[in-house]
Amino acid sequence: MSTDKKLRSYDWFGKSDKMGFVHRSWLRNQGYPDDYFQGRPVIGICNTWSELTPCNGHLRDFAEVVKRGVIEAGGFPLEFPVTSLGETIMRPTTMLFRNLAAMDTEESIRANPLDGIVLLTGCDKTTPSTLMGACSVDLPTIVVPGGPMLNGRYKGECVGSGSFNWLIKEKQKVALYSDADIHAMEIGAARSQGHCMTMGTASTMACMVEALGLTLPGAAAIPAVDSRKKVMAQLSGRRIVEMVKEDLTLSKILTRKAFENAIVVNAAVGGSTNFIIHLLAIAGRLGVELNLDDFDAIGSKIPLLLNLKPSGKYLMEDFYYAGGLPVVLKEMQQYLHNEVMTVNGRPIGENSGEAACYNDDVIATVDKPIQNESGIAVLRGNLCEQGAIIKPSAASPELMKHRGRAVVFETIEDYHQRIDDPDLDIDETCVIVLKGVGPKGYPGMPEVGNVDLPEKILRKGIRDMVRISDGRMSGTAAGTVVLHVSPESAVGGTLALVQDGDMIELDVENRRLHLDISEQELQDRRAAWVPPAPMATRGYVKLYIDHVQQAHLGADLDVLRGGSGSEVTRDLH
Ligand code: FES
Numbered sequence: 001m002s003t004d005k006k007l008r009s010y011d012w013f014g015k016s017d018k019m020g021f022v023h024r025s026w027l028r029n030q031g032y033p034d035d036y037f038q039g040r041p042v043i044g045i046c047n048t049w050s051e052l053t054p055c056n057g058h059l060r061d062f063a064e065v066v067k068r069g070v071i072e073a074g075g076f077p078l079e080f081p082v083t084s085l086g087e088t089i090m091r092p093t094t095m096l097f098r099n100l101a102a103m104d105t106e107e108s109i110r111a112n113p114l115d116g117i118v119l120l121t122g123c124d125k126t127t128p129s130t131l132m133g134a135c136s137v138d139l140p141t142i143v144v145p146g147g148p149m150l151n152g153r154y155k156g157e158c159v160g161s162g163s164f165n166w167l168i169k170e171k172q173k174v175a176l177y178s179d180a181d182i183h184a185m186e187i188g189a190a191r192s193q194g195h196c197m198t199m200g201t202a203s204t205m206a207c208m209v210e211a212l213g214l215t216l217p218g219a220a221a222i223p224a225v226d227s228r229k230k231v232m233a234q235l236s237g238r239r240i241v242e243m244v245k246e247d248l249t250l251s252k253i254l255t256r257k258a259f260e261n262a263i264v265v266n267a268a269v270g271g272s273t274n275f276i277i278h279l280l281a282i283a284g285r286l287g288v289e290l291n292l293d294d295f296d297a298i299g300s301k302i303p304l305l306l307n308l309k310p311s312g313k314y315l316m317e318d319f320y321y322a323g324g325l326p327v328v329l330k331e332m333q334q335y336l337h338n339e340v341m342t343v344n345g346r347p348i349g350e351n352s353g354e355a356a357c358y359n360d361d362v363i364a365t366v367d368k369p370i371q372n373e374s375g376i377a378v379l380r381g382n383l384c385e386q387g388a389i390i391k392p393s394a395a396s397p398e399l400m401k402h403r404g405r406a407v408v409f410e411t412i413e414d415y416h417q418r419i420d421d422p423d424l425d426i427d428e429t430c431v432i433v434l435k436g437v438g439p440k441g442y443p444g445m446p447e448v449g450n451v452d453l454p455e456k457i458l459r460k461g462i463r464d465m466v467r468i469s470d471g472r473m474s475g476t477a478a479g480t481v482v483l484h485v486s487p488e489s490a491v492g493g494t495l496a497l498v499q500d501g502d503m504i505e506l507d508v509e510n511r512r513l514h515l516d517i518s519e520q521e522l523q524d525r526r527a528a529w530v531p532p533a534p535m536a537t538r539g540y541v542k543l544y545i546d547h548v549q550q551a552h553l554g555a556d557l558d559v560l561r562g563g564s565g566s567e568v569t570r571d572l573h
Contacts (some may be wrong), residue, residue: 004376005247007565008139009042009076009214012113019572023113032076040076041244044114046105046134048126050084055123055202057194059146065230066118066144069237070149075116075244077237082108082133085125087202087453095472098125098132098281099548099557105133110566113507114139116244118236122146122195122224124475127205128278132556134250135285136563141250142343143214144236147224148316149194154185160198160309161189162476197483200475204271210280210325211265213253213342217351221324223317239344246345256288257337260298261348262551264335267302267375268328270311272475273391273483274447276376280549280554284561292378292387292552293522294320298513299375304393305331305364310478311394312370313360322362326355331366336547349360379482382496382522383468383504383514386486386552388513394478396464400508402480403516404431404466408500411436412448416507420455431504435495436532437471437490439548439555443535445470450477466506468513470495470551482506482513484551490532491550 007014012023024037045066050060063079070077080212083101085094109117117139121127125333127145132414134141152159177185195202216236222229259279266275276295283290305328307313319325330353331338339348357363364370371393379388392400407426409415415434418424426432440446449471453462467481470488487493494515498504515522536542547557 002544007041008115009113013037016312020454036076040074041114041115041241042113043070043075043077043118044109045077045079045118046130047079047081047120048084050090050296053084053086053123056084056126056195057334059120062120067234070241073238073241075241079107087124087242092445093444094125098129099560101129105130106136109137110568111123116140116240117369118240119143122202123202127209132281135282136237137566138249138251139566140248142236142240143209144233145219147194147222148197148203149190149227150223151197151315151317152189154188160193160315161196162198162200162474192225195289196476198310199270199474201272201274203316203473204275207265207271207325208262208270208275209275211262212258213340213348214345218324218326221316221320223320243343245385249477251286254286255342258340259283259288259290261336261340263295263299263430264302266333269306269395270304270374273389273473274475275372277315277551277555281556284556285563286553287562294314295376296378300377301373302375303369304371304374305369307362307370308385310476316360321462322353322359323357326352327357331357366491377511379513380573383513383515384485386550388482388485390482390508392508395480399464399466399480402466403503404429406431406433406498406502406504407497408433414452426454428457432465432467433498434469435467438490440545441488441490443545445472445555447472447474449473450479450481486550487550492529496529
């Protein structure tokens with residue numbers, strides 16, 4: 001299929017007037033021959049490379065490989081940088097800047113003479129942010145996920161990035177590891193270029209874009225340093241040129257059914273809870289109807305097929321050797337909309353038709369899954385009028401129904417100050433309540449929901465307690481952790497009104513989260529509630545606080561929902 005539609009870039013390079021001269025002439029300083037300006041599709045390679053984003057540190061090389069493919073297919077590649085978000089480095093949290101990066105991506109695409117886009121992504125926020133921005137422009141777009149690191153290794157043991165950090169944090173408290181041990185782990189957990197190699201948020205995002213049909217088949221699991229990753233990048237460069245000719249835009253691929261597929265696949269792979277907030281934001285950019293309850297209705301009864309850390313045994317490298325995501329897609333065909341179109345021009349069901357599993361201990365079958373039910377449970381109740389979430393597969397079965405006394409921390413700093421105080425009145429039956437870590441309250445909704453247990457409880461050998469917050473949780477973490485409570489405490493949600501000693505009831509099976517105080521008491525507390533002082537009075541952070549939406553809507557800025565298309569009505573004069 002090809003269309004005779006005029007290339008968008010023609011409006012820049014095809015003109016014979018003064019501005020056509022200007023557009024071409026300055027670009028020629030990089031040495032492009034005449035034919036580059038004469039009808040070649042111009043492909044923007046949107047690169048989140050940054051030395052400050054370690055997981056994306058190899059993407060400069062990848063851009064060159066993508067360019068090879070674009071040129072082979074007759075396109076004109078132009079690489080451009082966008083805001084990159086390094087999860088392990090940026091303060092106070094990359095989530096504060098996801099929408100900024102999305103805005104940067106959107107405007108960079110729209111303002112330039114681009115016909116098609118390749119998104120080079122990797123670390124947690126770099127995939128959703130660039131995709132959100134690209135959706136608001138809606139050009140033909142393909143994603144090249146940068147790939148996971150090789151498996152972490154330490155003293156003969158396979159260690160997952162992120163997951164092991166939590167273990168170290170806990171075990172440090174009971175002094176099982178020496179400083180030398182931890183130093184060795186620090187190196188052993190990051191053996192190659194690439195993003196976290198557990199089924200954390202970056203791997204989840206890579207699976208998400210493949211399940212949405214936005215990558216070439218099999219792209220998600222290939223390790224960053226495997227030569228086949230570069231082959232995938234080159235082929236993606238070739239393919240985007242054809243996509244421009246076919247006018248295969250994002251909105252033609254990202255239908256409601258594609259989002260439903262992504263929810264099914266995320267449950268089957270045991271993906272991160274961050275998937276929810278990012279998928280909601282992406283759908284919001286396209287005007288696709290998707291809400292929090294869809295994640296429970298579509299995903300919560302899906303069998304878990306992947307035996308990957310943080311909850312399982314293996315890592316992304318093993319997943320790739322076992323056959324990668326196409327095996328999951330093939331196995332899940334009975335749950336998927338197999339007719340949904342993908343970037344290679346074929347339906348997703350056809351793409352996975354040939355997939356073969358090479359290790360069923362890594363990728364299980366629907367008939368014999370790792371767990372019968374995976375996915376996300378969406379909770380409701382007076383403590384979360386707009387919803388909250390929990391990942392049952394990462395939680396302790398014995399805590400899924402629990403009534404406990406609240407121990408409240410007003411901020412994350414308050415938590416750090418008091419959690420290990422020997423005099424803190426807390427035991428393992430209590431519920432840890434953390435406020436002030438939502439989108440507006442922190443601001444930026446950090447991954448702190450899985451706060452550590454008090455040292456005195458860890459010393460008893462106890463590893464899990466019910467924890468509730470308006471924040472997020474790292475995809476590499478686990479526990480009976482209720483997250484994304486909406487409305488958040490900073491805007492006066494019921495979470496703001498919880499006090500030490502209140503009883504809280506969690507009932508995951510019945511999807512209930514309840515603060516057990518009288519309606520009158522609740523009203524009195526609400527009337528007496530004083531909003532916190534604004535966390536910023538200027539700059540991007542003020543803009544963010546003023547416009548960010550609540551977690552159940554995807555925490556995008558209200559002014560960024562929807563799209564403005566690719567047209568720019570005013571010329572450069
Ligand atoms: Fe970048 Fe985990 S820190 S993917």
